[in-house]
Amino acid sequence: MKNIFIILAAFSFVSCTSQNSDKIKETTLKTTKKTETKKDTMSLKIVKTDAEWKALLTPEEYAVLREKGTERPYTGEYDKHFEKGMYVCAACENPLFTSDTKFDSHCGWPSFDQAIKGSTTYHKDTSFGMIRTEVMCAKCDGHLGHVFDDGPKETTGQRYCTNSVSIKFIPSK
Template identity: 45%
Template sequence: MKKLLLLAISVILFNCNGIAQDKTKENKVYKVSKTEQEWKNELTESEFKVLREAGTERPFSSKLNKEYRAGTYVCAACETPLFKSEHKFDSGTGWPSFDREIKGNVDFSVDYNLGHARTEEHCATCGGHLGHVFSDGPRDTTGKRHCINGVALNFIPEK
């Protein structure tokens, strides 16, 4: 009986700690910080829904999904460079996908919105929601698939 009680307490403590750690995005102060109204004034309705409310655009709806020119993908809210075109690949999912981010420019947290843990990605400068990262990307590179909402990005072609 003591072992069962100890196990139950351990599970509760570990779960509470994990959930508390997942709140880091909410408590972080970002370099670019604006009120909800300022974001609404600057972003389109769909950009606001994704970047500020963690929405998801419909698959295959972004023109960036089939963008193949050389260049850099930047945050649509603050223009922080997030992904490079040489790391983009066609995942077949309907969203722009990359096998790696530009180090230091993307933050990660965990969300349980679908009932299980997923690694969520945010712009490290403004906190805008970008998408999620999964471990089913190209095995010959990083094995990661950064599945990103195209509306959260702007594309800057290489000159």
């Protein structure tokens, strides 16, 4: 009986090791694959450990982007910011929004009526007893905020309520 247990334990270890090895290879391929088109670049996932994200981001950026936090309203750098340019993910610099889609929704956070196609992903968020749609960076899965259907009716009707700390602004040249 003891020998059977040892054989089963060894088989289980080899099986797990093999699966983990495949996952490591897959992760490595995702992060090192070279692409030539913009579409391919946006679809590549950036995979980092929590320790790597903590070393890369400020504590506030980490709390919002990785732990799905929210900055206090009317405190963010980009709430009343209306220069021409592009807004990118603060974690991975994935282009997310253009300045011509930004509007003042008077909610205390930067608001956009649409994201750059393919730059974001969406997840059902049922936290805090509400049903909302979470918006995440398609490249690094960083939490950006939420999207609501109360935006400008003359455009998309959507309001991407975004944390300033989750984005960075790149001015037009």
